[in-house]
Amino acid sequence: MANVVFDNVSKNYDDLRAIDRMSFEIYDMEFFVILGQSGAGKTTTLKMVAGIEPASEGTILIGGNPINHLTPEKRNVAMVFESYALYPHLSVYDNIAFPFHAPENRKSNEDIEHSVKHIACMLGIDQLLGRKPSELSGGQRQRVALGRALVRRPSVFLMDEPLSHLDAKLRNQMRKELKSMRKSFGTTILYVTHDYNEAMALGDRIAILHKGKIQQIDTPDDIYYHPGNIVIAQSLGDPPMNFLSGELSFLEERFSLRTKNLFIPLDFVRRQDLKSHIGKSVTLGIRPNHIQINTDKSVNSFQIPATVFVQEYLGDDSIISVKIEDAMFMILSTPEKRYAIDENVFLSLNQEHTHLFLSETGESLQIDSGKSI
Amino acid sequence: MAEVTLENVKKIYGRNPEVLAVKDVSLHIQDREFFVFLGPSGCGKTTTLRMIAGLEEISGGTIYFDKKTVNDLTPQKRNVSMAFENYALYPTLSVWENIAFPLKIRKWNNDTIRKKMEWVAGALQIGDILHKKPFELSGGQQQRVSLARAIVREAEVFLFDEPLSHLDMKQRQLMRAEIKRINKDLQNTMIYVTHDQKEAMALADRIAVMNDGKLQQVGTPFEIYENPVNEFVAGFIGEPPMNFLNCQILRLNDFFELILKKQVIAKIHQSRLPNQELFPQFVRVGIRPKRIQITNSENKKDALQAAVIVYESIGEKGILKVQLLGEPIYLITEPNQKFSKGENIHLSFPIQYLFFFNPETGERINLK
Structure with missing residues (x-):
């Protein structure tokens, strides 16, 4: 002992x-x-x-x-x-x-x-x-x-x-x-x-x-x-976490991730001191089980447009790979729903489980320093 | 474009004609299909693939590509392209040369080769290692190169x-999606061997499940999962796999009760039984881990008490192992629940999710 x-x-x-x-x-x-x-x-x-x-x-x-x-x-x-x-x-x-x-x-x-x-x-x-x-x-x-x-x-x-x-x-x-x-x-x-x-x-x-x-x-x-x-x-998760890089922008008191063609609101980010990172390259991370995939565009909430790359039916569940611009995202979903190749879909991210990292160092922008070693 | 048909294909190793590595396999692989042979090691899946490739002599039966018998054709004459677990790369050639080699000897022009190389390097994510030699690569990279070399060729049938x-794990996940997409884009017939049920489910248009040299079932992933023909197939798919319980069946008025060690675990109305005389007195009852319900303590009248052995919360899901009347049972739960060892919980087995198998033959018994 x-x-x-x-x-x-x-x-x-x-x-x-x-x-x-x-x-x-x-x-x-x-x-x-x-x-x-x-x-x-x-x-x-x-x-x-x-x-x-x-x-x-x-x-x-x-x-x-x-x-x-x-x-x-x-x-x-x-x-x-x-x-x-x-x-x-x-x-x-x-x-x-x-x-x-x-x-x-x-x-x-x-x-x-x-x-x-x-x-x-x-x-x-x-x-x-x-x-x-x-x-x-x-x-x-x-x-x-x-x-x-x-x-x-x-x-x-x-x-x-x-x-x-x-x-x-x-x-x-x-x-x-x-x-x-x-x-x-x-x-x-x-x-x-x-x-x-x-x-x-x-x-x-x-x-x-x-x-x-x-x-x-x-x-x-x-x-x-x-x-x-x-x-x-x-290092954890199957499929692993999805990542999307862009520029951190701040418009009308709102943080967002700016990619080639998208402005993705980052409402989960509340820390004002992120302002020092505005203009820098940041990476959004989200796990495959924290994304909802929709076939219709919602008028009420922000969704990310994507196209279906391929779907894998696994019995207990299903993995749908989609492309957002050049990035591949994997979404873990129930097996019942089927998607066609190249179908247009709309993704809602679970804000509570969305992460943001500084691209250069990889460090999380949400965790208070001292929490990680 | 090619269909592949196997008719009573057999493989005998050694002198004893009774010992069959592959026993009378008959099946039809459609043009453009992604067809997967799945089974445990030693089930005959690789032998079957090697007979299709022409690397292994066929002991009996016939293999057709379209309508043409290929039994006596060499691998070259069959126009198949192969990628195996062992990569067999040319050690002195760079990755680029390794992949381009089969195209050069087929006298493709340089422009076509370059285009093809760009495409495959993108799809299999090897663009940054094209100039390297095989010994500079990790095992995973070598395997992707071997796969790329097989895929750039324009063969009638691709064998993996x-x-x-x-x-x-991460690379496998990505490559799986890429290969599946390549099959849909190129529209080639692909035949693939694996022991990994998840890989088979993810990739296949149809799966052939093999065991002990014998074909067990051919079906879409959905059919294999939702409608297995026997206990072997049912138990081979899913992680954790299906739970099986030995139950006795007793009739009580209009119902047949499934009894596990004197306790009723479910009831089936007699109208749902296919042929009551033929329904055996004992059955193997199967249920998938995600279909067992945990009921709250208020309505535990019909519920079964089980004791928690182990609970694992591993990110996307929780896996719970419990002891039910002395039998170990696995459940898939939502992640982040709290269960402690020895805790009692109550389970119910929804009748619509039960599978029944003949305890002697393992054959599925279907309800109406």
């Missing part, structure tokens, strides 16, 4: 700065997810906690104690990798008991048996202890791998894309398994993934990591609804 | 085997 603190941690590989001055705290017993593309520095971060990679600068503390100088065995962390790497010739029991072979973990046989059985009960695999890995389903193997990592009662549990090699169906099931079991782990969890579904489903909080820098740390909902910049906005 | 598998 312990919190983990990164205090100004950096990692350099020769001239390359893989992690740039990372400072944050993972709370005791928290399920903390780092989300990022490949190459963002996720695994490097994990390895620094595990002690496989030394930090180049800064301090990592577990439970208040600096651990930079400790060897991996002394850190009391456990790691589950992408492949479970179970020993095929050993039974489930022996796989779970394996960490006790290490000299620093030696225990009496009685104690080992007690620990293994306890963890197997907790994970619901106590009936399988005599089996070999080849006789187990994918889900059972995952549980055995978790059991092996948890049996030493680590204070921090590190997981590196543990679901990524599973097929989509199994991955979705395993994700729910992990989530339903997590309380029983009784440890702080640091989990890294490139899959935003996993991050949102599992994380108490998510850190978005991009090119070695933490972009934002928040609850899944906060990150989804209040992204601090374009990179964050793009 | 998982051409988007190495793209990230």
Whole structure:
């Protein structure tokens, strides 16, 4: 049981700065997810906690104690990798008991048996202890791998894309398994993934990591609804957020986005200090589920004219791709309504969920500075 | 322009004629159609595509392009263009040269090639990498180049085997829309293989669902989703997939009650049953996750109590896993709802959204 603190941690590989001055705290017993593309520095971060990679600068503390100088065995962390790497010739029991072979973990046989059985009960695999890995389903193997990592009662549990090699169906099931079991782990969890579904489903909080820098740390909902910049906005959602760039203009006490042929009112923007950005290039962002598509033009409210590029019927729902000038927008809609290619449609944006970013830096113009990191 | 017809097409690997990788597949792909073979790995979809391409010998049956038998024609003679999961780009050639290569050997003039290249580079968003060599590209970029090389050709039939598998989610979404639009604009026959049900639904005019070498159903995405012919097809489409429950059927006056572990989960009026004698005593009842209703606690008389196992709010939707009478059930909900583990909720199963399957054969039983 312990919190983990990164205090100004950096990692350099020769001239390359893989992690740039990372400072944050993972709370005791928290399920903390780092989300990022490949190459963002996720695994490097994990390895620094595990002690496989030394930090180049800064301090990592577990439970208040600096651990930079400790060897991996002394850190009391456990790691589950992408492949479970179970020993095929050993039974489930022996796989779970394996960490006790290490000299620093030696225990009496009685104690080992007690620990293994306890963890197997907790994970619901106590009936399988005599089996070999080849006789187990994918889900059972995952549980055995978790059991092996948890049996030493680590204070921090590190997981590196543990679901990524599973097929989509199994991955979705395993994700729910992990989530339903997590309380029983009784440890702080640091989990890294490139899959935003996993991050949102599992994380108490998510850190978005991009090119070695933490972009934002928040609850899944906060990150989804209040992204601090374009990179964050793009990292969640399927289909991803739509963007339209133009010039920020201010006419008759009203902000609007001016594109080649359109003036799109930005009534959701109320901050007067945006006036300093008038004339600059800004990017409007809106998620596919926050757009309403209409076949008739409304006289009462502003709509954006668009033409249907293609429609995808998906059974549960439907994605309509449309073109607004040169930009492609995707709209998530109910499956019942059908649209023809090149049909003219009119889009109403849900103002409450419309975002505005400064094109040059990508930063959100709606979030008070200080909210994002 | 081409129609493709498969007549009792079989594929035998090895010496044992009993082991069929593809079992008597007969279907007709229309001119200009976007036709998708969908199924789990090992179902025979890629083998079928390779037989259409001429890359794999046909063990039995006939394949026609229009009215012409093509069984003995080489891939070149069939005039097909292909893009596969593995890109097979020429490592020493630039992206531009890789794509233009098949056009040059067909002696297209430079102007036509340039126009075609501009078009395809725009559509597949590779304009900024045309001068690069394959080794400088990510897997996703290489795959788009391979797709571009297939699409620039003017073939009678375009064949694709998982051409988007190495793209990230965002790119895949964009490419899906582009490919679908290209099919509508070019009006070529496109045959596409995938294991991804969402991709199949999004792209296809019609889908052929395969399992274990056998054709399960051919239909539009709508038909496959709303009217699956068997439990396999019903369970393969949708994420989370359809829920299935083993129920007993008991008659009570004018109604047939569906009973799950002694509890009635729904009632069907007898007039809706097709043939009461043939309706089995036990059925598999299917319902899609988005069709299960959560009822409020005031009218829980007929509702079923279930306990929350896990709730995930993932942006556009929520996914709820509950335990109903010992069975795990998945629901799709609006996002941002609050459910906690162990909480009791009440469900109802609207009769109009139930599917029935024969528990032995998996065949669908239709109500009137």
